[in-house]
Amino acid sequence: MQQITDNIKALFSQYSDAAITIIEKLPQSGGDRIYFRLITDKGNFIATYNTNIKENNTFIAFSKHFKNAHCPVPEIYAVNDDATIYIQQDFGDASLLHELETIGHTDKVYALYQKSLKQLANLQINGDKGLDYDLCITSKEFGKQAIIADLLYFKYYFLDTLKIPYDKEKLIDDFDALSTYLSHVDHKYFMFRDFQSRNVMVKDEEVYFIDYQGGMKGALQYDVASLLWQAKAELSDEWKNKLLQYYISCVEEIVQKPIDKSRFEAQYNGYVLIRLLQVLGAYGFRGLFERKAHFLTSIPLALHNLKWFLFNKHVGIVLPEFERLLQIIIQDDIVKRFQPTKATAATPLVVKINSFSYLKTGYPKDETENGGGFVFDMRGILNPGRIDEFKTQSGLDKGVKDFLEQQTKMPDFLNSIYNIVDIAVEDYITRGFESLMVNFGCTGGQHRSVYAAEQVARHLKNKFNVKIELNHMNKENWRREL
Structure with missing residues (x-):
């Protein structure tokens, strides 16, 4: 670790003559990236250390491209010769999720969601222009194969663990039909891929985006579904509906033509379903296979989210075997498998x-x-x-x-x-x-x-x-x- 901080200091000295007073190691989040906050007499900066060179190069290139498109992303100030360390703009510690958890579902937070969606539309559409998709870490496009991969992820890491009998051929046919339906969307631009409230930073009442290096070409609806249906945010149906309509108006303003709202919303619901199932697959993998207990406690909330969706929204395509299985996994006896017994005031333990x-x-x-x-x-x-x-x-x-x-x-x-x-x-x-x-x-x-x-x-x-x-x-x- 000492060698890493020494290298960070050396790189920063090439960019600025500001004196570093403190190097604070930040909690590690996704992947193997290690973050440091550099506190100097001329402001704060973020240093990132990561041995995944391809991931670094993608983030750096995307950041520079989006910055030129006037998107709210961090500026990259310096990169070392082997691209394992880079210095970037510091937006502080307050995320949109932090604001939501701190002050609740208030008008102020609603306004921040609006700002996030407006800036998202700008990033997706204007950021798409001239973007080199050869830089993508995995696939260049979130098409049929990627959608099927997410469905299979849910199948292997969650559905199959429940040991519910089903017709495998019919289920795969339904996966194929759904992925075909969703891959033929009217609007494909840059897709953030992990657009959640924890990746939206809030500073001075403005919003900024981080962690978009996993992005690719894809449907506009996917990122909106990711933000509005994030289980931990627990947004009301009223908020979800109003914010979706606001987002559509932002897209229409940028593309300068009306959108077929009924078709857009039907496909949006399909991407909501994909996102909900992908999250269940992730919770199943982390909790049931990697045995990380805190992921197991998130499964009931995700199932309640899915249950509400199935009773109130329509995807726009008939999927007999898939729909039958989804109705089974939201039943109370399945949910109870993942709900721990809670102590009450009368519990003596x-x-x-x-x-x-x-x-x-x-x-x-x-x-x-x-x-x-x-x-x-x-x-x-x-x-x-x-x-x-x-x-x-x-x-x-x-x-x-x-x-x-x-x-x-x-x-x-x-x-x-x-x-x-x-x-x-x-x-x-x-x-x-x-x-x-x-x-x-x-x-x-x-x-x-x-x-x-x-x-x-x-x-x-x-x-x-x-x-x-x-x-x-x-x-x-x-x-x-x-």
């Missing part, structure tokens, strides 16, 4: 979570009537305490958290713990048990065990709403309730 030092304190004994519980040894995880800058810190400090999350196998370790402990917590809630102890030990009880205890406490609280007593034994017996 208290989960006591401790971090401890094997050398200084030893693991705590469960003094309750039944005893038992879990003890997890964290010493197989690389110790941040060996690094000078972390020696006086703990698992509560950002630097240590970043190190454990991004440079060790801690995420894999915790995912396994979630799978084990969740079984016990759900069973104990159902059976009315009063106590469960979960202990995390490491050499000094300062870094790995503290971090793990904090993460598991947060996970159990969010998933089961169970009472938590969290105790760090090597931190002056620091205890709190969640």
